[in-house]
Amino acid sequence: MTDIRKKHLKIKKKNSTIFLTCIVLIIISIIYGINIINNKQLTNKENKLQKKDNTPTIKEEDTSxxxxxxxxxxxxxxxxxxxxxxxxxxxxxxxxxxxxxxxGLDNPYYTNDIPVEKLNSQYILVNKYNYLSKDYIPADLQEISSQYSAKNMLYLVSYAKDAFEEMAKAAKQENLTVLAMSTYRSYDYQEQLYNNYVKQDGKENADTYSARPGYSEHQTGLAVDVCNGKESYTNFEVTQEFIWMQENAYKFGFILRFPKDKVRETGYSYESWHYRYVGKEIAEFIHNHNITYEEYYVQNIQK
Ligand SMILES: [Zn+2]
Known part of the structure; x- marks a missing residue:
């Protein structure tokens, strides 16, 4: 081999090495570039996902x-x-x-309370935010037939009394006994009751089961505590009559006023014996939707 030929071969070898190096560098750059783009896309995706989990932006809040x-x-x-x-x-x-x-549930009970509206109607709402005046006595109170009451002198507003007797009669036809045992209570009587409970149990405890005077639904003449004449009224839940009331009370316009799972909404402990007359239409709606009278009232009656 001549020297010139040797030189040529050396240059050729050098050129191909440079060429190969360049190709490798280009490939590395391409792979590196793709990775950067991918990473960027992933980060964007992650950011988007994170944004979804975060508290709503002002714009979303306003839409809601x-x-x-x-x-x-x-x-x-x-x-x-x-x-x-x-x-x-x-x-x-x-x-x-x-x-x-x-x-009113954003405020403690007995605060931000207002005088009851819709006096002398079946729509009246009395609870720990809506009170009756000391001198409110519902019009047209009538005594419940002794056939359907555990004591004498138990009064309800006439239409609630008629509905109650009709309901008790229907129960009787199925050999069940539904008796009224506490109905209309005057402001003064509720005051005595409440004060006795406070003496007995302290104010905090008394407030969970007894209404303060003016805040009792019994003053409306539309509420009735029932028993079956055998069990104590506080055990009404274990009776056949309770099961019957659960299935039928609404057909006569009565609702279980303080259900077990609605203590927060009503502000009262569960009372299986306390029923309230609201009329057939509302009672049926409340029964079917499993809501309290508070919820029904603010959604449909309060203006
Ligand atoms: Zn009661």
Whole structure:
């Protein structure tokens, strides 16, 4: 081999090495570039996912409250309270927030309370936020037939009395005994009762089961405590009559007023014996939707 040929071969070898190195570098750059793009895309995706988990942005929050303002029972004057209540109860739906604030549940019981509206009607709502005056006595109280009461002198407003007797009669036809044992109570009588309970159990305990005077549904003449004449009324839950009442009371316009799973909404411990007359239509709706009278009232009656 001549020297020139040797030189040529050396240059050729050098060129191909440079060429190969360049190709390798290009391939490395391409792979590296793709990785960067992929990573960027992943980070974007992650960010998007994270955003989804975070608390709603102001825009989302406003959209949700736009929904609240479209509810028929939304009250503009409560708007600040809705927002504050939602912060404390993020798991509640917009409907629940508006309903519960309208009931008053964002305030402790017996605060922000107002005088009862709809006096002398079956729509009256009395609870720890709505009170009756000392001198309120419902019109047209009538005594319940002794056939259907455990004591004498038990009074309900006439239409509630008629409905109660009709209900007790229907139970009797199935060999069951539904008796009234406490009905209308005056303000003064409730005051005595409540004060006795406070003496006995202390104010905090008494408040869980007894209404303060003016705040008792018994003053409306639309509420009735029942028993079956054998068991104590506080054991009404274990009776056949209770099962019958659960299936039939609403057909006569009565609702179980303080259900077991609604203590927070009503503000009262469960009372299997306490029924309230609201009329057949409302009683059926409440029965079918498993709601309290508080919820029904703020959604359908309160203006
Ligand atoms: Zn009662």
């Amino acid at each position: 409250f736009e929904k609240a303002s479209k509810l028929s029972y939304y009250r503009k004057e409560n708007d600040t309270r809705y927002r504050a209540y939602r912060k404390l109860n993020p798991s509640l739906t917009t409907e629940q927030i508006v309903t519960e604030v309208n009931i």
